[in-house]
Amino acid sequence: MKSAVFIDRDGTLNEDKQGYISKPEDFHLFPFSASAIKLLNSLEMDVYVVTNQSGIARGYYTLQDMEAIHARMHADLAAQGAYLTDVFFSPYHHRGVAAPWNVVHEDRKPGLGMFKKALQQYHFRISSSYMIGDKESDIIFGRKAGLTTILVRTGYGEQCWMQKRASWQYKPHFVVDDLLCAAQLIEKRERK
Secondary structure (H helix, E strand, C coil): CCCEEEECCECCCECCCCCCCCCHHHCCECCCHHHHHHHHHHCCCEEEEEEECCCCCCCCCCHHHHHHHHHHHHHHHHCCCCCCCEEEEECCCCCCCCCCCCCCCCCCCCCCHHHHHHHHHHCCCHHHCEEEECCHHHHHHHHHHCCEEEEECCCCHHHHHHHHHHHCCCCCCEEECCHHHHHHHHHHHHCC
8 A cells, every 4th residue: 555645735836925826827836846746756655735725715716727727737747757646625715705615614724625535535554644734734634634744944834833833733743944855854764
């Protein structure tokens, strides 16, 4: 049975300078992201993106806009020899304006809906799997799912960790600079 790596999208895999990326041309992978994914691919681990996309519920962009962004994400990674096993997303937010997405839903991190969907579909080994992200909600998601959690300092990671970590109920297992450092850490642990 394979192990899995769950990766947050905005701020972890790609730049998150403006928030609510709504067009493919505004989506930019970090320069190191494809190398990180290729390294995880070489370890024969499943690699999933798990992303909250409340901009759909809020009416900032459509489901079709997000699908176009994800098509660019896949194409940009593939051009560098990297691939994702799957992408799971949550379009929900209870303060949204666009039905049917404007509800509380367990798919929204830190809820475990996306994790449960991945587990049901792919049957990976939880005890040797990981969650990488830049926000507290990513760490809560990972810890509640039984994953080893890695906080990256990109995106909101540095700010959240330095300013708010004392109040975090769930702490990350590791804190690293970026997604490539996280992938290298996983490689080191897997090759023991």
